[in-house]
Amino acid sequence: MLARDLLPKDIVAELDRYVVGQRAAKRAVAIALRNRWRRQKIPAELRDEVLPKNIIMIGPTGVGKTEIARRLARLAGAPFVKVEASKYTEVGYVGRDVDSMVRDLVEAAVKLVKEEEMEKLRARAREAAEEKVLDALGHAAAPTGRDRARAQLRAGTLDDDVVEVEVAEKGGGMFSMPAGPGMEDMAQGLGEMLQSLGSHPLMSAFGGGARKRKRRLEVKEALRILSEEEAASLVDMERVAREAVDRAQNAGIIFIDEIDKIASREAGVGPDVSRGGVQRDLLPIVEGSNVATKYGVVKTDHVLFIAAGAFHVSKVSDLIPEMQGRFPIRVELEPLTRADLARILREPRNSLTRQYTALLATEGVDLVFQDDAIEEIARIAEEVNQRTENIGARRLYAVMERLLDEISFDAADLAGRRLVIDAALVRERLQGIAADEDLSRYIL
Numbered sequence: 001m002l003a004r005d006l007l008p009k010d011i012v013a014e015l016d017r018y019v020v021g022q023r024a025a026k027r028a029v030a031i032a033l034r035n036r037w038r039r040q041k042i043p044a045e046l047r048d049e050v051l052p053k054n055i056i057m058i059g060p061t062g063v064g065k066t067e068i069a070r071r072l073a074r075l076a077g078a079p080f081v082k083v084e085a086s087k088y089t090e091v092g093y094v095g096r097d098v099d100s101m102v103r104d105l106v107e108a109a110v111k112l113v114k115e116e117e118m119e120k121l122r123a124r125a126r127e128a129a130e131e132k133v134l135d136a137l138g139h140a141a142a143p144t145g146r147d148r149a150r151a152q153l154r155a156g157t158l159d160d161d162v163v164e165v166e167v168a169e170k171g172g173g174m175f176s177m178p179a180g181p182g183m184e185d186m187a188q189g190l191g192e193m194l195q196s197l198g199s200h201p202l203m204s205a206f207g208g209g210a211r212k213r214k215r216r217l218e219v220k221e222a223l224r225i226l227s228e229e230e231a232a233s234l235v236d237m238e239r240v241a242r243e244a245v246d247r248a249q250n251a252g253i254i255f256i257d258e259i260d261k262i263a264s265r266e267a268g269v270g271p272d273v274s275r276g277g278v279q280r281d282l283l284p285i286v287e288g289s290n291v292a293t294k295y296g297v298v299k300t301d302h303v304l305f306i307a308a309g310a311f312h313v314s315k316v317s318d319l320i321p322e323m324q325g326r327f328p329i330r331v332e333l334e335p336l337t338r339a340d341l342a343r344i345l346r347e348p349r350n351s352l353t354r355q356y357t358a359l360l361a362t363e364g365v366d367l368v369f370q371d372d373a374i375e376e377i378a379r380i381a382e383e384v385n386q387r388t389e390n391i392g393a394r395r396l397y398a399v400m401e402r403l404l405d406e407i408s409f410d411a412a413d414l415a416g417r418r419l420v421i422d423a424a425l426v427r428e429r430l431q432g433i434a435a436d437e438d439l440s441r442y443i444l
Contacts (some may be wrong), residue, residue, distance in 0.1 A: 059333025062392020259308030
């Protein structure tokens, strides 16, 4: 089921490329992922008895909790959804019910499997799209002329020509259902009914189903759109649905953020009632139950749940005991130091310095960050975090945006220049704001 059979140390090494520090959390998720591979290798009679060891990550915002879970899912080639516990309400209240997170997981699995299938069919779909474009270009009659045109098409010499082709209309929803108890299930059932009616011969006679219209497009764009349509039409959606349900059940990962917001066992009124109710509704999903989706019934017994929260006000022990028992692995993530913030700017493959360098390179600006500049940016971010709200690495986004504001605005006029960002420039642009607590509170 896994995309690659990675050892725990390999998983940690891959996560290190994107997330700085947090060794304990990386080890925990690496073991959980490896156990899924191990489960596939054991005898069938014991396989169903091996349940995933769900994880709670405890730590302040911006230290890497979500990124660790998201990168883990990508490594595994597994369907992944991130949900916020505070968005759910107890059954009977207005809002989303907890079953919807499983339906979201299956939708993510369908999208993942469908994309994989379309990739396998890409060559066939491209050939079919080429035939349609050649027909539109008027090269259908003479085989020799058609072969020559096909060669030109593949060489890209016809990319700027305009053709009229028939493409599917982008359908928008005719109406939306209001939120309320049971409305999601009702909307799902109504959607399935309309979908089945759309394929009925009588509905087709009245223009039901996917409609097409003629559009004038450049050859390059027409090939792209028609290739996508052809690939989608070649996919066996019944098989995709079966594979998606299986993958969601056995490899799915649900990341529940802000679980501390529903951690309350006190008897009371108002929000406390709903918080406890959400925990009780969530418990069967985490323990293992059957959830009806439009692709079939999904068992949640082997879905891996990773929960996260800052737990500044509440504690993990404030969760109901049954919920605590379903998250046996607890890891505490460390607050980020100045050294961590500097490493975050330097080391990850998707670091902010690399992102801004690449963005400005598109306008011909050669942006260079010196080491002393990175250290100064980290120092300012740490100081602002200490004086105001500590939002971890997310503070770097605000600091970098403020630092490069003028350069980003005038980039088109700076084409061909090499701009060096050093510590002196960082202090010049940010020191006044960083030193003023009121300003930094609202600007950084």
